[in-house]
Amino acid sequence: MKYQYTKEFRHNLVEWFNHEKRDLPWRHTSDPYKIWVSEVMLQQTRVDTVIPYYNRFLEKYPTIHDLAYAPQEELLKMWEGLGYYSRARNLQAGVKEVVEKYNSVVPDNRHDISKLKGVGPYTAGAILSIAYQKPEHAVDGNVMRVLSRVLHIEEDIAQPKTRRVFEEAVEMLIDEQHPGDFNQALMDLGAMICTPTSPKCLLCPVRDYCIAFNEGKADQLPVKSKKVKTKKVQFKVFAAVDEEGRYLIEKRPSEGLLADMWQFPMIEINENSLSEETLQQNYNVEISGYIDKELLEFKHIFSHLTWEMECMQVKVVQKMDLPENVLFLTLEQIRTLPMPVPMLKILNVLN
Structure with missing residues (x-):
């Protein structure tokens, strides 16, 4: 994408999001704790699966204090069925750090929030941009898929080092006035339109700026090497x-x-x-x-x-x-x- 089209790209993307975004319970709050919970649950788990767990979880642990000192066996029972149980343990450990080191206030900068247990670059960026409206990148699989097509990035997204390429791309493109909407728009676009197979390019709000679409190569990207057999x-x-x-x-x-x-x-x-x-x-x-x-x-x-x-x-x-x-x-x-x-x-x- 040529730099002069960046403004139009972000405008079209955010406008589309404002009209077409999915109605999800964590989008009705700006509480960084609740957004943190949702982002951890959504790691490697489908949105439809997460919704009832998220609602039950916050009914049980409505505040950061409630989760910080909950019995671990009770917490694991609440998480039962979501899988990847280390997420729950790390979430509780991170929340406890916030209570004890940051006076129960989730840090509003990448340096401090990234020190918390279980908070990686994506989770940090999601919390900072959605809860605090900080122009921070939040790169997940959906974002890499969308931007690999829009910007025609051919690096292998299965390689950890490639993530930085996409983080830099988001830093260039992000809407600094609406960073949370921008990041969530990329995620929704990847989930709803720019899907792994058979992308719905004719419905895409940013297809005019998509290099892969204009070159007829949308279905060839992203490049992703095969996983080793389990x-x-x-x-x-x-x-x-x-x-x-x-x-x-x-x-x-x-x-x-x-x-x-x-x-x-x-x-x-x-x-x-x-x-x-x-x-x-x-x-x-x-x-x-x-x-x-x-x-x-x-x-x-x-x-x-x-x-x-x-x-x-x-x-x-x-x-x-x-x-x-x-x-x-x-x-x-x-x-x-x-x-x-x-x-x-x-x-x-x-x-």
Whole structure:
């Protein structure tokens, strides 16, 4: 785009946004805390999925103080089903920093806000531009897709170093009078019009300034290298019930994937061990019978990993003291605990 068209580009984009923007609950506030919550929830999660979570979350934690000192297990239960649970932990840690270091006021500059736990360049820019009306870049996948086409940028957007190219582009183009609207307009344009496949170019408010459209190359951009194949791991999951109708449940480690979440015992399937024997040895129980050897079978896909799950329901008897962080609980008690989505699938088929 030639520099002399920048003014027209931003005017058309912001005008379009004012008329066509999606009606989303976080767009009815300028509270930086609430905008922060929405931006964290929206990372790697669809808008339609986020809306009910956002509303419930802010009903539970309406102020920054409410979230800062909420019990972590309660917080994880509120987040249950959204996935990527480290987002919730980092959000709480960042909020607590604001309460303790910044007198409960979210910083209004990139230097300070970027120091907060879990706040990366995009989240910082989104909060600063939307809540504080600061002309700061907020570059996500939608923004990179739009600007790669408008400006005909051919750098690989899968490469982390490429992000700076788009940040500089936003800094050049941004509407300094309406930075929040400008950044959100780019996001909405990418979500609604300038989509990954079959972009609706004839409906685009800035197509006159789009190099890729004018050259007939919109469907060739952005350039994005393919991801490395995800690793597959097979597990046998046991819905192990004792004589009192209670199920064996364990808490995952406090570090790593799905930290501090609760699950039914999972045994990785390999050639060197039998899953039933491993269950009995690792959990100090003895299998006394089988209820359903094929209770459930499904896959759960993470960004870098696929779990292939085979679940069976067995009767067990406790032989010795249970290991640390392992309990027998009723289904009613288990339903109060934060559990990852694959475990909820299993829980939902148990009577």
